[in-house]
Amino acid sequence: MVSLQFITHQTDRYTCFESALMALEGGCKWIQLRMKEAPCEEVEAVALQLKPLCKEKEAILILDDHVELARKLEVDGVHLGKKDMPIDEARQLLGESFIIGGTANTFEDVVQHYRAGADYLGIGPFRFTTTKKNLSPVLGLEGYTAILSQMKEANIELPVVAIGGITYEDIPAILETGVNGIALSGTILRAEDPAEETRRILESY
Numbered sequence: 001m002v003s004l005q006f007i008t009h010q011t012d013r014y015t016c017f018e019s020a021l022m023a024l025e026g027g028c029k030w031i032q033l034r035m036k037e038a039p040c041e042e043v044e045a046v047a048l049q050l051k052p053l054c055k056e057k058e059a060i061l062i063l064d065d066h067v068e069l070a071r072k073l074e075v076d077g078v079h080l081g082k083k084d085m086p087i088d089e090a091r092q093l094l095g096e097s098f099i100i101g102g103t104a105n106t107f108e109d110v111v112q113h114y115r116a117g118a119d120y121l122g123i124g125p126f127r128f129t130t131t132k133k134n135l136s137p138v139l140g141l142e143g144y145t146a147i148l149s150q151m152k153e154a155n156i157e158l159p160v161v162a163i164g165g166i167t168y169e170d171i172p173a174i175l176e177t178g179v180n181g182i183a184l185s186g187t188i189l190r191a192e193d194p195a196e197e198t199r200r201i202l203e204s205y
């Protein structure tokens, strides 16, 4: 079964919380609570609601950006990008038991996160997406192939999650490049039944 990280998103139809519930209902075992526009208190309230539900379903819960909150709420980890707290600083604060993911768009980003002690890499975007503003350059399949081959050459062994504009049909070719998992948001939330779409993805790949 493909390793799937679901990225929460608020849409016309769903709140971030509802989006996470549907992914969990569909069998997703890894939720990233990403509430870009929300104040910290709101993220905290949603995370507090989500934490027991993830626990019940044996799903990992990580927060996008909010290191201090992840520590306070004792969720499983955080995902950090270029504009967030540096990974080595987050590691100091969180210790070894928290999962820390780092965003990479180039091999240089990979090396930096590897040295800083990241547990996994979110590499993207695969293609253009409206889920995130200020996107880095699109990588396509070639981008993943190139970065993964540079990682192999440099003996950098870190799980890689592909992200950004990925749809159901893209998944086999992306996995063929050697990535370890995928992160999805829009393709699940645009489906008529997002829980069913999550299940379809997990049962197909």
Ligand SMILES: Cc1ncc(COP(=O)(O)OP(=O)(O)O)c(N)n1
Pocket (backbone or CB within 6 Å): 005, 032, 034, 036, 064, 065, 079, 080, 081, 082, 083, 084, 101, 102, 103, 104, 121, 122, 123, 124, 132, 161, 163, 183
């Ligand atoms: C799995 C995964 N990969 C990349 C990102 C992007 O993180 P970041 O660059 O910090 O951008 P924002 O998500 O904070 O807008 C991610 N969240 N998850």
Ligand SMILES: Cc1ncsc1CCOP(=O)(O)O
Pocket (backbone or CB within 6 Å): 007, 124, 125, 128, 129, 130, 131, 132, 163, 164, 165, 166, 183, 184, 185, 186, 187
């Ligand atoms: C958070 C993030 N980082 C790079 S692309 C992206 C959005 C992923 O969502 P979608 O699957 O809808 O493109």
Ligand SMILES: [Mg+2]
Pocket (backbone or CB within 6 Å): 064, 065, 079, 080, 081, 082, 083, 084
């Ligand atoms: Mg971020």
